[in-house]
Amino acid sequence: MLLLTCPHCGVAGEETEFAPGGEAHIARHGPGSDDSAFEAYMFERTNPRGPHFERWRHAYGCGKWFHAARDTVTLEVYGTYPANVAGPPQEILDRIEKRKAK
Numbered sequence: 682m683l684l685l686t687c688p689h690c691g692v693a694g695e696e697t698e699f700a701p702g703g704e705a706h707i708a709r710h711g712p713g714s715d716d717s718a719f720e721a722y723m724f725e726r727t728n729p730r731g732p733h734f735e736r737w738r739h740a741y742g743c744g745k746w747f748h749a750a751r752d753t754v755t756l757e758v759y760g761t762y763p764a765n766v767a768g769p770p771q772e773i774l775d776r777i778e779k780r781k782a783k
């Protein structure tokens with residue numbers, strides 16, 4: 682079971698309360714980019730074994746999008762943060778590094 686906490690309203694719930702939105706922090710390529718860059722933006726996704734950054738929406742709550750850092754093997758959630766940032770907060774990156782060191 683995956684337990685997430687919405688960073689906007691603070692409500693914690695099971696994954697059924699949230700809607701997945703795929704991989705986070707994807708570089709966007711729009712009109713004017715070459716075909717291979719646009720194809721990569723549209724279709725290529727990582728599928729890591731371990732820490733992964735994902736987009737989620739609080740579908741049965743406030744409705745806002747956010748990002749979650751979680752481990753795809755253990756389902757451990759390293760943290761959630763608003764979707765309007767360019768990258769994960771340093772405290773979450775530190776938490777992932779600390780876990781890798783164990």
Ligand SMILES: [Zn+2]
Pocket residue numbers: 687688689690691692739742743744745
């Ligand atoms: Zn919420």
